[in-house]
Amino acid sequence: MDSPQNSPYDVDLTVTLTDAPGAEPRMFRLRSVDGVLSPDEGSLESNLPDAHAALAAVEQFGEEAFFPAPRPDRICTQQYGGPQVAVVHGVFRGRQVTSRFSRTDGCEIARWKSLAPLLGSIGGSTGNV
Numbered sequence: 001m002d003s004p005q006n007s008p009y010d011v012d013l014t015v016t017l018t019d020a021p022g023a024e025p026r027m028f029r030l031r032s033v034d035g036v037l038s039p040d041e042g043s044l045e046s047n048l049p050d051a052h053a054a055l056a057a058v059e060q061f062g063e064e065a066f067f068p069a070p071r072p073d074r075i076c077t078q079q080y081g082g083p084q085v086a087v088v089h090g091v092f093r094g095r096q097v098t099s100r101f102s103r104t105d106g107c108e109i110a111r112w113k114s115l116a117p118l119l120g121s122i123g124g125s126t127g128n129v
Contacts (some may be wrong), residue, residue, distance in 0.1 A: 007091045008033065009031045009032060009033055009091065010032065010033060010034065010091070010092075010093055010094065011030060011031060011032045011055065011058060011059075011062075011090075011091070011092055011093070012030075012031050012090045012091040013029070013030045013031075013058070013088055013089070013090035013091070013092065013097060013118070014027060014028070014029055014088070014089050014090050015027065015028045015029075015030070015048075015086055015087070015088050015118060015119065016086065016087045016088075016089075017084070017085075017086045017119065017120055018084065018085045018086075019083070019084055020083045020084070021083060028047055028048045028118075029045065029046060029047050029048075030046050030048055030051060030054050030055060030058065030118060031045045031046050032046070032055055035055070035059065037051050037052065037055060048117070048118065050117055053117035054115075054117040054118040056117070057114065057115050057116065057117045057118055058092065058115065058118055060114075061114040061115055062092050062093075062115075063092075063093075064114075065099065065101075065111055065114055065115050066088070066092055066095075066097045066099050067095065068111075074107060076105040076106045076107035076108070077105060077106030077107075078105055078106070079105060079106055079109070080103070080104065080105075081103030081104070081108070081109040081112070082103045083103075084102070084103055084112075084120070085100065085101070085102050086100075086101040086102075086112070086119040086120070087099070087100050087101075088100075088101070088118070088119075101115070101119055
């Protein structure tokens with residue numbers, strides 16, 4: 001992967017999705033320049049089932065989801081949404097991304113749902129990976 005300074009993309013993300021402990025991980029890629037995806041959506045450039053929806057979600061919620069501000073007063077419901085885990089690596093608007101998403105409590109479920117088209121639709125979410 002190129003460093004943020006060398007990447008030709010303003011969004012260059014690799015998602016590793018694991019549905020359950022011990023399950024085979026699946027990998028997806030999302031790449032764009034100025035909001036434009038690769039013309040061939042089936043290529044390694046952007047191989048998500050709905051790359052346009054994933055890019056729209058990343059453009060809308062990426063800053064908050066990838067670089068959350070610390071909030072010590074945040075209260076999260078103690079509910080379990082499932083064993084799914086997604087790890088996102090890459091570049092978002094010139095910044096290095098390394099984010100882990102899970103469904104271990106209400107706050108994490110909300111983060112997942114905001115990027116559901118990128119991470120996958122699970123239990124009431126709106127994505128379709």
